[in-house]
Amino acid sequence: MNEYDLIVLGGGTGNIVASAAADEGLDVALVERDRLGGTCLNRGCNPSKKLIHRASVVETVQQANSLGIDAAVNDIAFADIVDDVISSVTDEADRKAEDAREHEHITFYQTEGRFVDERTVAVATDDGDAELTAENVVLAGGSRPLVPDSIDGTDEVSFLTSDQALRLDERPDRLVVVGGGYIAVEMAHFFGAMGTEVAIVGRGDVLVAREDRDVAEHLTDVYAENYELRLGYSVTALAADGDETVVEAESEDGETVELRGDEVLLATGRQPSSDRWNVAAAEIDTDEKGFVETDDYLRTSVDGVWAIGDIAGNYMFKHSGDKEAEYVVENVVHGCRAEVAYPGMAHAVFGSPQVASLGETEEELDDGADYAVGTYAYDDTALGSALHNDGGFAKVIVGSDGAVLGCHIVGPHASILIHEVSTAVAADADAKTIAETIHVHPALSEVVQGAFREVRDVAPSGI
Incomplete structure (x- = not known):
């Protein structure tokens, strides 16, 4: 039996916990069956957004004629584009693995791992199977693409995830x-x-x-x-x-x-990988979809076992998982008891147009809720009207007390614009504060300010 101070299962968000704990002098076992960096780095956020950036450049060139610019896309080196992106993320994953192997307090097991008891994990090594145990285990086992059982033929026909x-x-x-x-x-x-x-x-x-x-x-x-x-x-x-x-x-x-x-x-959709880690053997409670259940401190039903990221299902975003990793470092490594919170949590969809959202949608609000809605179009701003924005807009939902209940943006750079509201909400600012904050003119952020000005009716804008 190999004993450690901490076992971390999953090398994506879990790598944050493993490196922080190791830097504090704890002996850490890090178990990851694939490349370090997890889904986000290797199969998700990073490669997809790098590829999507190329797509957006193509789209910009194709729209250039509408601005009086003679331009055309003559060829797209698809294979080279994909190879360039995948090579870059693979190099980063390899660098992470090298750093892990060189750290004096990390033992990196790049192999399958499965619970065999409450805080005991079996791994396959070159010398045969081994069992690892620790007083604390952090499960950051991630998720994987969901293939519905309701679709016939998936076991006979090739398809992509x-x-x-x-x-x-x-x-x-x-x-x-x-x-x-x-x-x-x-x-x-x-x-x-x-x-x-x-x-x-x-x-x-x-x-x-x-x-x-x-x-x-x-x-x-x-x-x-x-x-x-x-x-x-x-x-x-x-x-x-x-x-x-x-x-x-x-x-x-x-x-x-x-x-x-x-x-x-x-x-x-995606499903949690709790089954692959055999959490049942540790008697860790999961919900009906297989997500590991956690309390306000990210503790599971088993003493000494914590869960973060996609496998816990609180939010299935990399940025929320990273925040959870910070809390687990505080609670497990530093011995604190900090309740996890997600101030100003937002997300984005990097399609064309982009979408970004924070808080509740109008459909999620309770019947009879007292709120007001403000909207503002990109075309109603100087810079927004110069962009190909497909009629995009910002929509804000504000409670009767001025609290920001939701903000939803569809249009160019929505993933950036949402952070103004995210920061304000995290700082307990109300809608009037955002509406009255002096914005650079003619920056695109006036789209957001315009929606808040409409709902709070705070400043004249002329005829």
Whole structure:
């Protein structure tokens, strides 16, 4: 039995905890079956956004003529683009692994790991199986693409998940995307800009249905102009037909539709990897979807076992997981008892247009809630009107006491603009404060200020 001060399971967000603990002199076992950096670095946020940036550059060039600039996209070196992105994230993951192996207080097990008891984990090594134990275990085991059991043929027909879609060395001519969430929206933007014909089939009546309804409807309308959308359909089966894959889908009233593509991407959500870590052997409680249940301090049902990141399911964002890692470092390494909080938590969808959101949507508010809504269009600002913004806007929801209940933005640089509101909320600022804050003119942030000015009615803007 190999004893450590701390075992960290998962080398994504968990790597933050492992390195912080090791720097404090604790002997740490870090277990990761794949490359360090986890999903975000290797198969998620980092490569996808690097690829999407290339797509956005293509889109900008294609729109240049509308600004009186003669420009055209003559060729796209798809394989080179993907290779450049994947090489960069692989190099970073390798650097992390080298740093872990060289740290005197970290033992890096790049292998499968599974609970065999409450705080005991079995790993495979070159010398055979070994068991690791520690007084504290941090489970940062992540999530993986969900492949629904309801779709027939997934065990017989090849398909892509987001893991493979980011690493293709050949651009598909036609891609069928199954799902209507953020992965579907982002991947449609990337492949569409690269020159792929894209079709999206999803169960909801809008894309990104978890966003505020006004925002979701707007994005859906824009995507309908650029891609084939089949919304309100549940995919029932995949089948092979020569070099094509046939996607069969059915609506609630029994109407069927068939789509064909040389590649199919299942973007149907993600599931926690608690089963792969065999949390049942440690008697760690999970919910009906397999997410590990935690308390306000990120403790699980088992004494000495903590959980953070996707596997805990509090939020499934890298930035929330990193915040949870900070709390676990305080609670486990420094012996504090700090309750986890997510002040100003926001998220973004990097499609075209971008979407960013904070707080509640209007649909999530309780019936009878006392609130006001303010909206402001990009076209109503000097800089926003100069951008190709597809009619984008900011929408804010403000309580009767001035509290910011929600902020939702759809349009260029939404992922940046939301941080003004995120910072304000984290600092307990109210809507009037944001509305009256002097903004640089004609910066794009006036879109956000305009929405708050409308709802708070605080400053004259002329005729």
